[in-house]
């Protein structure tokens with residue numbers, strides 16, 4: 001594949017959306033176009049699945065159903081958007097991907113890692129990002145940021161703090177197990193400082209792509 005597939009991961013309120021917008025703006029200033037997508041969602045099918053997954057009224061979604069729905073949204077996104085864009089040499093900035101399923105459904109909800117990996121292998125055909133920025137911060141700080149955003153909590157945000165603590169631990173374990181792909185970013189800093197940390201790495205990735 002000729003393109004560049006970059007994902008942004010992290011607990012709730014880590015600043016992924018904010019930083020992706022900054023990176024997109026930076027790239028546009030350099031006359032470099034990119035495609036921004038988010039999960040679950042990013043396609044018409046995926047957006048419908050997102051509505052189900054995040055509906056705060058649907059507390060009874062079965063754990064296996066949840067894993068499959070996240071993976072179904074991902075399969076649609078990979079085939080409809082990500083793979084074609086990469087084959088066209090484009091840069092993809094993706095807000096969450098397979099690592100979210102590992103962190104939330106396996107570490108957070110304590111479901112079998114093996115099952116999560118198998119389902120996601122089918123969903124993605126094994127497509128992995130070249131770089132993953134893990135925006136890491138204490139769970140309390142992310143929750144405080146979400147609260148000040150003022151919107152109603154979605155189904156996943158409603159889960160207890162211990163769930164979100166396990167998610168954070170899961171992400172850090174993933175980053176440790178794949179140091180070549182992951183860069184851990186201290187997301188408890190100001191927006192400009194977080195952006196600086198990301199760009200310190202991304203600049204070299206962009207140079208290598210040219």
Ligand SMILES: Nc1ncnc2c1ncn2[C@@H]1O[C@H](COP(=O)(O)OP(=O)(O)OP(=O)(O)O)[C@@H](O)[C@H]1O
Pocket residue numbers: 010011012013014015016017018019145146148149187188189190191192194
């Ligand atoms: N470094 C930062 N310092 C302070 N506030 C921030 C920072 N980054 C983002 N925010 C604010 O925190 C809130 C959450 O940010 P954002 O939506 O970018 O996070 P996210 O990781 O995409 O959240 P989610 O997990 O819901 O997808 C927003 O109100 C945003 O303006």
Ligand SMILES: Cc1cn([C@H]2C[C@H](O)[C@@H](COP(=O)(O)O)O2)c(=O)[nH]c1=O
Pocket residue numbers: 012038039040070096097098100101102104105156157
């Ligand atoms: C892709 C993916 C996401 N999740 C969770 C993580 C968040 O709680 C929501 C998505 O909301 P956001 O505002 O867009 O961050 O879904 C998950 O549990 N598993 C996944 O694979």
